[in-house]
Amino acid sequence: MKLSYKFLCLLLGFTCFSLLLSLALARWSFEQGFTEFIINQERERLNQLAVQLVDEYRANGNSWENVELDNASFFSGPPNRKFGPPRRMGPPPRSRSMAANNLDLGPPTALFDNEDNVVTGNVSRDSSAKQVTVDLISDRGRIGTLISYPPPTPNSEIAVAFAAQQNHAIIIIGLVSFALAIIIALGITPRILRPFESILAAVKALTARKYDTHLPNERADEFGELMSHINTLSTTLKNNENTKNQWLADISHELRTPLTILSGEIELIKAGIRPLDQKQLHSFDQEVSRLSLLVEDLYQLSLSDIGGLRYHFxxxxxxxxxxxxxxxxxxxxxxxxxxxxxxxxxxxxxxxxxxxxxxxxxxxxxxxxxxxxxxxxxxxxxxxxxxxxxxxxxxxxxxxxxxxxxxxxxxxxxxxASRARRSxxxxxxxxxxxxxxxxxxxxxxxxxxxxxxxxxxxxxxxxxxxxxx
CATH class of the missing domain: 3.30.565.10 (Histidine kinase-like ATPase, C-terminal domain)
Incomplete structure (x- = not known):
């Protein structure tokens, strides 16, 4: 698999993971916030109801017995008579109180007196159910408590519709974000890897011994540093190539000169133009010595370059x-x-x-x-x-x-380079x-x-x- 495909898959995978994690955290945060909102709204309802109930308590001689309430419809659900003493019913109510109307608007709610006996309302038997509690305070102190039992999750039509709407919005946002991530990844991946393609082409050129390769380097990142090193490598390889060629030319010249002299003198002797005497032998010996010295120097230098020379200090x-x-x-x-x-x-x-x-x-x-x-x-x-x-x-x-x-x-x-050898x-x-x-x-x-x-x-x-x- 090409590096571009790997990079694209990695980018998309990381984007998907980050997106899913963000959406999950957003969903969790919404649920927590919405539940907290419902509880605060319920507490506000109970606080308003508490003011009305305190006024009715005072109007009935500071007693819950004479409060004119329609217990069958005052709270959501039938009244709970299992808790607390029997109630004395007063005269038939002239009209339903505003407190009763407010109570009917919320979740199951119970009214407790100062001794925590149920005055009226519904009490949840679920020990894990949430409770919203508001104390009723008059001039004489605490006179009772209002407790409501909202459901673990909002179950009203409006709340359910709102939650569904938010879920749909989160899904749509996730899909749109994922589509944008794909588009951005497809657009940015070639741009990010474009310097790498130039570097790859330069390395291939150097492998093909094209040492004139030079990368334009206007970047200040790691790619720019790598391009700079490749340019330096190209220059070094070119210099080494030139040095090697110069070496071969110089060594050929150094070896050819004494060989040419020896060959010419031998031809003259063979043609009878020059006699083979001690002077001629001395000339042969000089050229052979020169060749031997050059070969020995080359040998010593090559041994030194490859670490073959041994030193005993x-x-x-x-x-x-x-x-x-x-x-x-x-x-x-x-x-x-x-x-x-x-x-x-x-x-x-x-x-x-x-x-x-x-x-x-x-x-x-x-x-x-x-x-x-x-x-x-x-x-x-x-x-x-x-x-x-x-x-x-x-x-x-x-x-x-x-x-x-x-x-x-x-x-x-x-x-x-044109002058004759001095030595x-x-x-x-x-x-x-x-x-x-x-x-x-x-x-x-x-x-x-x-x-x-x-x-x-x-x-x-x-x-x-x-x-x-």
């Missing part, structure tokens, strides 16, 4: 590691005509993998040597920065365009350096150097207990 003297790698590469710097010096190097101990730290320093120094014009200079500074050790490597021109500093750590980045590397050294620094919970930043070239700043935590990765 020990206490390492960073100063000794810097001096050792500097001395190892000194001949390479001298051969190119570049001076290398250590401006400051404090003995600092860090928790690190010795092999990876040596690889980090080597890659940074080789990168500085390859991308510094002769005559040039490379300066190394190692400082103690409290909880961390800071290693700075600066070189002389050429530098890098402002804004491209962070791109130096992207794999195979070339600031000028035998594959452009992955700084990417591997970033992976190593991240694994040691440090930071690496590139920025312009005061010497005119680039300054690489590495910050590594000191003497921290880092678990083996």
């Amino acid at each position: 020990l206490s390492v003297n960073l100063r000794d590691a810097v001096i050792s790698q500097k001395d190892t590469l000194l001949s390479k710097f001298m051969q190119k005509g570049i001076d290398i010096e250590i401006a400051e190097a404090s003995p600092i101990f860090i928790d690190a993998d010795p092999q990876r730290i040596n690889q980090l320093i080597t890659n940074l120094l080789v990168n500085a040597c390859e991308y510094t014009d002769a005559p040039g200079k490379v300066v190394i500074t190692l400082k103690d920065s409290g909880p961390s050790a800071t290693l700075l490597i600066e070189d002389t021109p050429p530098g890098i365009k402002k804004g491209n500093e962070s791109l130096l750590f992207e794999p195979l980045f070339r600031e000028d 035998s590397g594959g452009g992955l050294g700084l990417s591997i350096c970033k992976q190593i620094v991240n694994a040691h919970q440090g930071k690496i930043v590139a920025e312009p150097s005061k010497l005119g070239g680039i300054k690489i700043t590495i910050t590594l935590p000191k003497e921290q207990l880092i678990k083996d990765n």
